[in-house]
Amino acid sequence: MARVAVIGAGTMGHAIALVYALGGHQVRLTDSNMMTLDKAQGLMEAVLATLVEGGEAPPDWTSAHLAQMVTRHFSLEETVEGAELIIEAIIETPNAKAALYRQLEACAPAEAIIASNTSQLDIFPLIPEGLQSRALITHWYTPPYLVDLVDVIAGPQCEAEHVATVTTQLREMGKQPIGLKKFVPGYVANRIQAAIGLEVQALLDEGVASAAEIDAAIIHGLALRIPILGFYAKADFTGLPLMQAIKRNNSYTPPTPKAQSPILDKLITDGRTGVLAGAGYYDWPGDAAALFEARDRKLMALKQALREIGTMAGLERTL
Numbered sequence: 001m002a003r004v005a006v007i008g009a010g011t012m013g014h015a016i017a018l019v020y021a022l023g024g025h026q027v028r029l030t031d032s033n034m035m036t037l038d039k040a041q042g043l044m045e046a047v048l049a050t051l052v053e054g055g056e057a058p059p060d061w062t063s064a065h066l067a068q069m070v071t072r073h074f075s076l077e078e079t080v081e082g083a084e085l086i087i088e089a090i091i092e093t094p095n096a097k098a099a100l101y102r103q104l105e106a107c108a109p110a111e112a113i114i115a116s117n118t119s120q121l122d123i124f125p126l127i128p129e130g131l132q133s134r135a136l137i138t139h140w141y142t143p144p145y146l147v148d149l150v151d152v153i154a155g156p157q158c159e160a161e162h163v164a165t166v167t168t169q170l171r172e173m174g175k176q177p178i179g180l181k182k183f184v185p186g187y188v189a190n191r192i193q194a195a196i197g198l199e200v201q202a203l204l205d206e207g208v209a210s211a212a213e214i215d216a217a218i219i220h221g222l223a224l225r226i227p228i229l230g231f232y233a234k235a236d237f238t239g240l241p242l243m244q245a246i247k248r249n250n251s252y253t254p255p256t257p258k259a260q261s262p263i264l265d266k267l268i269t270d271g272r273t274g275v276l277a278g279a280g281y282y283d284w285p286g287d288a289a290a291l292f293e294a295r296d297r298k299l300m301a302l303k304q305a306l307r308e309i310g311t312m313a314g315l316e317r318t319l
């Protein structure tokens with residue numbers, strides 16, 4: 001069991017705190033906004049109830065037990081006191097992050113490993129020299145209690161033993177850490193998602209197919225194979241000469257990145273901003289919380305099925 005401090009209790013922070021608690025760690029959670037820290041307890045309880053019901057958390061995990069495993073603190077100093085691992089999950093603003101790291105240099109325990117959840121920032125130049133030997137990125141995906149991927153990027157001066165400690169902890173919690181050899185904005189999965197994003201926006205904006213047809217192509221075509229094979233194992237099953245021929249034919253031109261999508265802009269102007277607004281590309285009538293819960297139930301069922309089926313790609317077999 002490690003003592004873990006999570007700084008930032010927003011969308012990611014409260015959920016990461018829950019994952020560490022379920023992994024058997026003692027967690028302290030803080031946020032500079034008292035209302036957010038207050039709300040975090042109810043949010044963690046609601047997720048915990050769904051996880052228990054879906055068999056993804058032990059049945060004896062009650063709200064009272066959760067309150068013992070994740071304690072909330074208004075003071076940063078109190079939050080990080082005695083921490084062995086400090087997770088930074090505050091807003092994605094360089095100035096705010098740099099200011100927090102300066103505070104941490106003064107108050108974090110000398111041995112504490114410091115892990116940032118930044119999405120896009122090269123965080124390391126923002127971190128003071130005194131913390132560099134123990135600074136790394138652990139980048140989670142939402143919802144982190146169901147999505148297992150965590151990108152791990154060592155800071156330029158981070159000691160290898162700290163990377164190993166964090167990676168082992170993640171594996172022990174059932175997560176799938178992947179180690180990147182260097183920082184690139186968007187890591188791996190978000191870069192691939194960005195490339196898909198370019199295509200789906202162009203296909204819709206250019207009138208090739210509707211949003212529902214594009215989703216059908218993803219769900220019934222791409223998605224069925226991806227959970228079992230990923231990309232490179234699928235290529236092995238396809239046969240590499242076809243990959244080579246497709247490359248040589250050079251018949252595919254990726255869409256030019258554009259700063260705007262007319263359809264996306266119109267949806268937002270019309271107030272169709274997504275599930276929380278009751279509509280986006282699709283209509284989402286009804287209670288948004290129930291829709292998020294329904295999404296989580298389906299993800300849980302899928303995870304459980306995939307666990308049983310197993311994958312054919314694996315880190316142990318690659319180049």
Ligand SMILES: NC(=O)c1ccc[n+]([C@@H]2O[C@H](COP(=O)([O-])OP(=O)(O)OC[C@H]3O[C@@H](n4cnc5c(N)ncnc54)[C@H](O)[C@@H]3O)[C@@H](O)[C@H]2O)c1
Pocket residue numbers: 007008009010011012013030031032033036088089090091092096100117118119120139140141142
């Ligand atoms: N939302 C996602 O899907 C997602 C996924 C992966 C990574 N991230 C990254 O995780 C981090 C947090 O993102 P989020 O979506 O949870 O944001 P959020 O806005 O929901 O939460 C951030 C929280 O940080 C708090 N905060 C700001 N300054 C603080 C400080 N000095 N000390 C303590 N708390 C402070 C804010 O009050 C807020 O509650 C960002 O770096 C983001 O890029 C987000």
